[in-house]
Each structure stands twice: as C-alpha cells, then as structure tokens.
Amino acid sequence: MIKKTDNIYAAQTDKQMFSFDGQVAEVFPDMIQRSVPGYSEILKNTAKFAQRFVTNDSHCYDLGCSLGASSLAMSSGITATNVKIIGIDNSEAMLARCHHHIDAYKHQTKIELHVGDILQFPIENASMVVLNFTLQFIAQQQREALLKKIYQGMNVGGILLLSEKVCFANSDDNELMIDLHHQFKRENGYSELEISQKRSLLEKVLVPESLDEHFFRLSKLGFSRVNCWFQQYNFVSIFAIK
Ligand code: GEK
Numbered sequence: 001m002i003k004k005t006d007n008i009y010a011a012q013t014d015k016q017m018f019s020f021d022g023q024v025a026e027v028f029p030d031m032i033q034r035s036v037p038g039y040s041e042i043l044k045n046t047a048k049f050a051q052r053f054v055t056n057d058s059h060c061y062d063l064g065c066s067l068g069a070s071s072l073a074m075s076s077g078i079t080a081t082n083v084k085i086i087g088i089d090n091s092e093a094m095l096a097r098c099h100h101h102i103d104a105y106k107h108q109t110k111i112e113l114h115v116g117d118i119l120q121f122p123i124e125n126a127s128m129v130v131l132n133f134t135l136q137f138i139a140q141q142q143r144e145a146l147l148k149k150i151y152q153g154m155n156v157g158g159i160l161l162l163s164e165k166v167c168f169a170n171s172d173d174n175e176l177m178i179d180l181h182h183q184f185k186r187e188n189g190y191s192e193l194e195i196s197q198k199r200s201l202l203e204k205v206l207v208p209e210s211l212d213e214h215f216f217r218l219s220k221l222g223f224s225r226v227n228c229w230f231q232q233y234n235f236v237s238i239f240a241i242k
Contacts, residue, residue, distance in 0.1 A: 003029050003030045004026055004027045004030060005027065005030050006027035006030045006031040006034065007027075008023055008024065008027065008031075013197055013201075015201060016201075017201060017204060017205065018198070018201040018202050018204070018205050018206075019091075019205075020066070020089075020091035020093065020094055021091070021093055022093040024093075025066075025067070025091065025093040025094045025096075025097050026097075028066055028067055028094070028097075029067060029069075032066075032133075033188075034185065034188035034189065034190065035185060035188075035190075035198075036133065036165075036235060037181065037184050037232035037233055037235045038230055038231075038232040038235055038237070041230065041232075042132065042163050042230060042237050043069055043070065043073040043132075044073070045229070045230070045237075046070055046073035046074060046077070046130060046132070046161060047073045047074065047076045047077030048077055049077070049128070049159055049161055049239065050073070050074040050075075050076075050077035050078050050128055051077040051078065051079055053127055053128050053157070053158065053159040053241075054074070054077075054078045054079075054080045054083055054127045054128050055080050055127045055155070055157070055158075056080045056081050056082055056083070057080075057081075057082045057083070057125075058080070058083055058125050058126065058127035058128075058155060058158075059083070059084050059085075059086060059123075059124065059125045059126050059127070060074050060078070060083060060084070060085045060086070060109075060126065060127065060128040060129070060130070061085075061086050061087075061088070061123055061126055061128070061129045061130065061150075062074065062085060062086070062087040062088070062130050062132070063088055063118040063121075063129065063130065063131050063134055063150075064088070064089055064118060064131065064132070064133070064134025064137070065087030065088060065089045065094075065095075065098060065113070066089060066091075066094050066098065067094060067097055067098050067101045068087055068098040068101050068102045068111065068113070069101075069132075070087075070130045070132045071085050071087045071102065071107075071111050072101075072102065072105050072107055072111075074109070074128060074130065075107035075108060075109040075111060076107070078108070078109045080127075083109050083110075083127075084109070084110050084111075084112060085109050085110065085111045085112070086111075086112050086113075086114065087102075087111060087112070087113045087114070088113075088114045088115075088116050088118050088121050089113075089115065089116075090115065090116060090117050090118070091115075092115055095113060095114075095115045098113055099113060118134070118138075118146065119138070119142060119145070119146055122153070123149055123150055123152070123153025123154070124153045125153070125155060126150070126153050126154045126155060126158055127154075127155050127157070127158045127159070128158060128159050128160075128161070129150050129153075129154060129158070129159075129160045129161070130160075130161045131150075131160070131161070131162045131163070131164075132161070132163045133163050133164065133165070135147075135162060135164055136164050136165055136206050136207065136208055136209075137205060137206060140207055140209070143209075143217070144217055144221070147160075147217060147218065147221055148221055151221045151222055151223065151242060154242045155242070156242055157241065157242065158241070158242050159239055159240070159241050159242075160218075160223070160239070160240040160241075160242075161237065161238075161239055162214065162218075162237070162238045162239075162240065163230075163235070163236065163237040163238070164208065164209070164214065164235075164236060164237075164238070165206065165208045165234055165235055166208050166209065166210055166211050166214070166234050166235075166236050167208045167209065167210055167234065168210060168234070169210060169212075174234075177233045177234040178234060180233045181233045181234055181235070182195050184233070208234070211228060211236060211238075214226075214238055215238075218238070218240045222242070223240035223241060223242055224241055224242065225239075225240070225241040226238065226239070226240045226241075227239060
C-alpha cells in the first residue's frame with residue numbers, strides 16, 4: 001500500500017476544526033506514524049496482548065478503528081478459534097479506506113467493520129477491547145459511561161488496551177513533554193507552521209487527561225488490574241484487566 005505524505009497543514013489553513021475527513025483519511029498512516037511516538041511499538045504489542053488474552057468463541061473490539069491497524073494487529077496475534085474482530089468508526093471516509101486496507105492484508109481472524117458511534121454500539125462477549133488513541137476524542141463527560149459499557153461487555157479475564165495522549169499535573173513536566181513531542185514531530189519532517197496549526201486545531205477536539213485520572217476511573221469501574229505498560233513523553237498505553 002502506498003503511503004501518501006501528510007502535508008495538510010503545510011500551508012496556512014482557514015480550517016476552524018480538526019475532523020477525520022477524506023483529506024485526513026487519505027494521509028492517515030503517514031500522519032499517525034510521524035505524530036504519535038510509539039505508535040508502531042503499541043501495534044506490535046497489541047498482537048502480543050491478543051495472543052495472551054483472546055479466548056475461543058469471543059469478540060474483540062477496535063473502537064475508533066480508523067484504517068484498521070489495531071484490528072490487523074490483533075488478528076496477527078490471535079491463536080484462539082472462532083473469534084470475531086469488530087471495528088467501529090464514525091468517519092465514513094475512514095471506514096471506506098479501512099475496507100480496502102483490511103482486504104489488502106492477509107488476516108486469519110474475521111474482521112467485521114461498522115460505521116457508527118462507539119458511544120451507541122453494543123459490546124458483548126469481549127475478551128479484548130482496543131481504544132487506540134480514541135477515548136481522547138470523546139467528550140470528557142461521556143468517557144465514564146463508555147468505559148462502563150465496555151467493562152460490562154467484557155468477559156472476566158478480558159483485557160482493555162487504552163492508549164492516550166496524557167497531561168501532567170506539574171506544569172513544567174507538562175511543558176517538557178509537549179516540547180519533546182514537538183521535537184519528535186520536527187525530526188519527522190513537520191515544520192513549525194504545521195506543528196502549531198495542528199496543535200491549535202486539535203486543542204478543540206482532543207482533551208487529554210492525566211494517568212492518575214485514567215487509573216482512578218478504570219479502578220472505580222471495577223477493573224481488577226490497571227497499569228501503564230508503555231510511555232514515550234505524553235503518549236501512554238494502559239492495560240486494564242477485568
Ligand atoms: C489506530 N485506533 O490506528 N465513534 C466512532 N469513532 C470515533 C468517535 C466516535 N464517537 N470519535 C472519534 N472516532 C486507530 C487510530 S484515531 C487517533 C484512532 C488519532 C474515531 C475517528 O473517526 C478516528 O478515526 C479515530 O476515532 C481516532 O489504531 O488520529 O490520533
């Protein structure tokens with residue numbers, strides 16, 4: 001598959017909001033790779049978690065699946081039988097490309113795709129649920145209800161893999177992490193204009209929370225083991241086991 005370069009914000013833009021539209025979907029693999037520290041590492045390990053946690057005759061969910069990278073990662077790790085992976089995204093542009101993407105790669109486990117809102121979509125018989133940089137785009141007051149629904153739809157012993165951009169209580173630490181992230185983006189070829197335009201557009205739709213807030217909420221909902229297994233700067237991945 002040819003990776004198109006993300007230069008959406010290379011010139012001055014009059015966009016008021018960031019959205020997962022056709023333009024973003026077209027360059028998404030390049031965009032996420034050059035913007036999210038640890039993205040490949042997280043996908044590589046998603047397969048390893050899937051191998052250990054996905055059980056026979058169960059479902060796996062990829063919530064906010066974009067082009068299906070996490071679905072494909074789960075599929076490559078699953079050894080259990082009679083498993084169905086369900087990918088959901090509310091961006092039609094993403095889902096249309098996701099179908100092509102999934103078809104282009106060999107995968108053993110059945111992957112079913114749905115255009116829809118993850119807040120409405122039923123979760124049942126889940127041995128693994130992935131929220132790979134999706135919860136951060138959900139309105140803060142709706143996050144607990146979504147996580148509660150996920151918890152209720154999971155089997156005991158199942159795993160939720162939650163990857164997020166986070167913030168830090170100490171403002172110096174927070175600035176340091178943001179700065180290191182911007183350096184990461186510069187090193188990946190983004191200009192100052194691209195970084196600052198994307199930052200101000202994203203600020204309206206991507207609201208990060210702290211690791212403590214994530215841990216507290218997941219534990220409160222009943223997950224028995226909650227821990228961070230990956231971190232690079234202000235990008236983390238958490239596992240929560242029911
Ligand atoms: C990956 N997980 O490559 N319902 C459904 N989808 C939603 C909703 C919602 N309410 N809100 C946002 N999305 C992927 C990457 S990207 C992360 C996930 C990023 C979708 C949105 O359309 C987009 O495709 C995805 O969540 C977030 O492993 O771009 O930083």
